[in-house]
Amino acid sequence: MTGNSATSEVVNAAEPKGxxxxxxxxxxxxxxxxxxxxxxxxxxxxxxxxxxxxxxxMNVILIQVAANALLATGATFVILTGGIDLSVGSIVGLSxxxxxxxxxxxxxxxCAEAVILGIAAGTAIGAFNGALVAFARxxxxxxxxxxxxxxxxxxxxxxxxxPISGLSDQFLALSGTIFGVSIPVAVMVIVVVxxxxxxxxxxxxxxxxxxxxxxxxxxxxxxxxxANRFAVxxxxxxxxxxxxxxxxxxxxxxxxxxxxxxxxxxxxxxVIGGISLAGGRGSIxxxxxxxxIIGVLxxxxxxxxxxxxxxxxVKGLIIIGAVFVDSVMxxxxx
Amino acid sequence: MxxxxxxxxxxxxxxxxxxxxxxxxxxxxxxxxxxxSVTFMRGTVNVLAGENGAGKSTLFKIISGQVHPDAxxxxxxxxxxxxxxxRHAQGLGVSIIPxxxxxxxDMRVWQNLLIGREKSGFGLLRRRQMIxxxxxxxxxxxxxxxxxxxxxxLNVATTQMIEILKATSRQARIILMDEPTSSLSAREVExxxxxxxxxxASGVCILYTSHxxxxxxxxxxxxxxxxxxxxxxxxxxxxxxxxxxxxxMVGREITELFPDRQITESDTPVLExxxxxxxxxxxxxxxxxxxxxxxGLGGLVGAGRSELLEAIYGMRKATGSLRLDGRDLPxxxxxxxxxxxxxxxxxxxxxxxxxxxxxxxxxxxxxHLDTFTAVGFLENxxxxxKTLDVLRRTRVAYATLGQKVGHLSGGNQQKVxxxxxxxxxxPRLLILDEPTRGIDVGARSELYRLINDLAAxxxxxxxxxxxxxxxxxxxxxxxxxxxxxxxxxLKKNELDQEAILRLAxxxxxxxxx
Numbered sequence: 001m002t003g004n005s006a007t008s009e010v011v012n013a014a015e016p017k018g019x020x021x022x023x024x025x026x027x028x029x030x031x032x033x034x035x036x037x038x039x040x041x042x043x044x045x046x047x048x049x050x051x052x053x054x055x056x057x058m059n060v061i062l063i064q065v066a067a068n069a070l071l072a073t074g075a076t077f078v079i080l081t082g083g084i085d086l087s088v089g090s091i092v093g094l095s096x097x098x099x100x101x102x103x104x105x106x107x108x109x110x111c112a113e114a115v116i117l118g119i120a121a122g123t124a125i126g127a128f129n130g131a132l133v134a135f136a137r138x139x140x141x142x143x144x145x146x147x148x149x150x151x152x153x154x155x156x157x158x159x160x161x162x163p164i165s166g167l168s169d170q171f172l173a174l175s176g177t178i179f180g181v182s183i184p185v186a187v188m189v190i191v192v193v194x195x196x197x198x199x200x201x202x203x204x205x206x207x208x209x210x211x212x213x214x215x216x217x218x219x220x221x222x223x224x225x226x227a228n229r230f231a232v233x234x235x236x237x238x239x240x241x242x243x244x245x246x247x248x249x250x251x252x253x254x255x256x257x258x259x260x261x262x263x264x265x266x267x268x269x270x271v272i273g274g275i276s277l278a279g280g281r282g283s284i285x286x287x288x289x290x291x292x293i294i295g296v297l298x299x300x301x302x303x304x305x306x307x308x309x310x311x312x313x314v315k316g317l318i319i320i321g322a323v324f325v326d327s328v329m330x331x332x333x334x
Numbered sequence: 335m336x337x338x339x340x341x342x343x344x345x346x347x348x349x350x351x352x353x354x355x356x357x358x359x360x361x362x363x364x365x366x367x368x369x370x371s372v373t374f375m376r377g378t379v380n381v382l383a384g385e386n387g388a389g390k391s392t393l394f395k396i397i398s399g400q401v402h403p404d405a406x407x408x409x410x411x412x413x414x415x416x417x418x419x420x421r422h423a424q425g426l427g428v429s430i431i432p433x434x435x436x437x438x439x440d441m442r443v444w445q446n447l448l449i450g451r452e453k454s455g456f457g458l459l460r461r462r463q464m465i466x467x468x469x470x471x472x473x474x475x476x477x478x479x480x481x482x483x484x485x486x487x488l489n490v491a492t493t494q495m496i497e498i499l500k501a502t503s504r505q506a507r508i509i510l511m512d513e514p515t516s517s518l519s520a521r522e523v524e525x526x527x528x529x530x531x532x533x534x535a536s537g538v539c540i541l542y543t544s545h546x547x548x549x550x551x552x553x554x555x556x557x558x559x560x561x562x563x564x565x566x567x568x569x570x571x572x573x574x575x576x577x578x579x580x581x582x583m584v585g586r587e588i589t590e591l592f593p594d595r596q597i598t599e600s601d602t603p604v605l606e607x608x609x610x611x612x613x614x615x616x617x618x619x620x621x622x623x624x625x626x627x628x629x630g631l632g633g634l635v636g637a638g639r640s641e642l643l644e645a646i647y648g649m650r651k652a653t654g655s656l657r658l659d660g661r662d663l664p665x666x667x668x669x670x671x672x673x674x675x676x677x678x679x680x681x682x683x684x685x686x687x688x689x690x691x692x693x694x695x696x697x698x699x700x701x702h703l704d705t706f707t708a709v710g711f712l713e714n715x716x717x718x719x720k721t722l723d724v725l726r727r728t729r730v731a732y733a734t735l736g737q738k739v740g741h742l743s744g745g746n747q748q749k750v751x752x753x754x755x756x757x758x759x760x761p762r763l764l765i766l767d768e769p770t771r772g773i774d775v776g777a778r779s780e781l782y783r784l785i786n787d788l789a790a791x792x793x794x795x796x797x798x799x800x801x802x803x804x805x806x807x808x809x810x811x812x813x814x815x816x817x818x819x820x821x822x823x824l825k826k827n828e829l830d831q832e833a834i835l836r837l838a839x840x841x842x843x844x845x846x847x
Contacts, residue, residue, distance in 0.1 A: 197458070201458045202457060202459055203452040206445060206449060206452060206459065209438070209441055210438050210445075213439065213440050214438040216432075216436055218438070218449070219420060220432065220436055221449045222420065222424050222450035223449065224421070276440075280439075280441070
């Protein structure tokens with residue numbers, strides 16, 4: 001897997017070659033604790049439950065994961081710069097409602113136009129977040145918390161608090177398949193690959209890490225802090241817009257509350273994947289593990305009939321465990 | 335981007351690299367720079383000398399485009415500067431090495447070196463090419479570091495060299511160095527000087543601040559002395575004496591930087607260290623510090639002195655045994671160490687010495703809050719009067735007790751860090767780790783006097799310092815540490831720079847015979 005080879009490169013570069021010491025093995029085990037736990041969980045499920053390890057269930061997991069994957073990718077960009085975006089859940093609702101309003105089967109606008117407008121609504125809120133953080137210097141937590149409420153309010157106003165249904169067949173087809181592949185899954189894969197290339201292989205990505213790793217140093221090196229901060233919130237809003245449109249198509253309606261609480265799942269995926277909330281550390285590959293872990297857990301716990309209430313507790317503990325591992329690993333470095 | 339900007343410029347007709355005329359800057363009505371008019375030529379090394387707060391950093395910030403002057407004109411290579419913007423200045427060939435190290439710890443060495451000068455093809459980074467370029471850059475100055483290592487794995491000195499390399503490699507024509515040597519050992523300083531000489535030969539104009547007199551003499555062509563935001567004097571280094579420079583800096587003659595050693599040493603051991611092995615080091619050490627003695631710890635950066643001191647203080651894991659005043663001191667129990675009278679003024683005062691966002695009062699009394707608590711409440715009257723008293727004794731310059739320590743100058747911050755251990759009486763053992771790093775001459779001299787007075791009162795002092803004159807003139811005895819082990823002991827009459835360096839670099843002290 002790409003993830004493993006990239007990470008083992010890191011380990012090799014950092015530590016002297018030769019037989020790994022018990023300490024190194026311990027650190028390795030800790031670093032991949034979540035992956036190991038996930039693997040054990042998967043195997044147990046697969047052995048004990050016939051319906052888990054089937055192609056159709058895997059497909060179901062990927063479809064369920066797709067929206068969170070987009071949000072988590074956006075969260076990765078934002079958190080890498082040392083910021084946070086709490087507004088994406090509300091943006092999902094808003095852009096779903098906007099897209100649904102213009103995707104009625106009366107045919108006033110084409111499906112493509114409706115999709116563009118929905119995504120544009122999300123991007124606009126994201127750009128507003130970015131402007132507040134980058135130019136007005138409002139702390140990200142406050143700016144995006146404010147816009148979480150604003151976006152939610154806008155969605156209620158636009159939908160009058162009612163689900164917007166009666167969507168065109170073309171629009172509903174967005175939750176279907178193309179060439180046998182689920183469209184949400186295809187979008188997810190494309191977005192993640194582009195995000196990986198941007199973050200790991202371009203100047204833009206390097207600058208994002210620098211902004212989060214040490215803003216002062218980045219500034220002295222000629223990195224444009226404002227432009228980069230503005231960009232990441234805009235990207236996050238854009239991806240939340242895409243997620244909102246996809247979810248509206250899946251729900252066959254634009255609903256203002258459709259994304260409530262999703263921002264926490266997105267942040268959790270990034271954090272579980274090792275994106276440091278302090279900024280400047282982590283990789284999108286970790287985020288992929290993060291949202292897959294959350295998706296598999298949700299699905300698996302459902303299959304074995306764990307009450308959704310207990311699922312919340314499990315998920316919360318896993319987030320804490322992930323951050324704990326992160327802090328232990330870094331303590332060793334200092 | 336920056337390359338294009340350089341190419342557009344006409345070849346510098348003027349030999350003047352930096353021209354300032356009437357530069358003025360105030361913050362909140364407080365003047366920081368007053369009417370600065372000075373010129374620095376191409377191919378010269380110029381030291382800006384001055385106490386902390388004299389305005390050196392602000393002048394650097396204006397030249398590097400980070401700060402807009404209130405009035406006056408800056409010209410670079412004869413061209414008047416109208417836009418004050420860091421990127422613009424960089425385009426003009428100005429590079430700055432800030433005093434506070436500015437690495438990006440989670441990024442790799444090659445990324446740190448080449449950030450802002452990425453090479454891309456079709457929108458993608460040319461990684462391999464960049465890594466090779468970084469390796470070549472480091473090889474050029476004799477650094478052998480794997481460019482793919484994360485920056486945080488490097489020690490302070492290597493990090494500093496990388497930062498210097500980063501700044502000097504950007505087609506720089508003017509390089510500003512703010513105390514570049516404050517964390518370097520003597521050998522690394524010499525490496526740095528070689529880099530500087532090469533840059534000077536290629537026509538680069540270098541501005542340099544330093545608190546170390548011997549460096550000023552070794553490297554500079556001219557010295558500009560700043561005091562209270564103004565340039566008092568700008569003259570060739572050869573025309574100035576150390577005494578004259580210091581006198582101009584402080585505005586008064588400092589007759590003796592180092593106080594007379596007062597030998598009140600007794601034979602009473604205060605701290606007995608037996609076979610102490612710090613976690614991560616193979617060797618163990620044994621030594622004794624007596625009452626009234628200043629025991630110096632010499633060695634190169636990274637020799638393990640800080641770690642040893644932290645182990646004695648109980649901050650770091652170690653094995654072996656410690657006795658304080660004849661009684662066993664448990665290892666790794668910081669609270670117990672403090673209670674028994676061990677005081678530590680750590681190396682990095684911003685990280686672990688003081689809390690910059692807290693007030694002077696809180697900083698001074700933080701370790702003693704139990705003493706100032708009666709029936710569960712803080713006795714603020716007592717706390718204030720004791721703090722006022724100790725601040726007077728340590729000569730801290732401050733406005734109010736509620737002032738945030740972060741707003742004090744470096745020297746005063748360090749005095750506060752020391753003052754906190756003198757509030758409730760004197761400690762038995764005072765541990766000082768690089769106590770004057772980045773501190774100006776005036777404050778230094780006062781700190782030396784304080785340390786000396788404490789020793790005269792019978793306090794045992796452990797002093798780790800990379801500043802040779804300080805180590806030699808203050809210590810009664812010096813242990814030289816290398817890789818966590820004691821390489822040798824030098825008595826007062828054997829103390830000289832060369833002897834210390836020999837031991838620090840792993841040679842026997844009697845090699846020279």
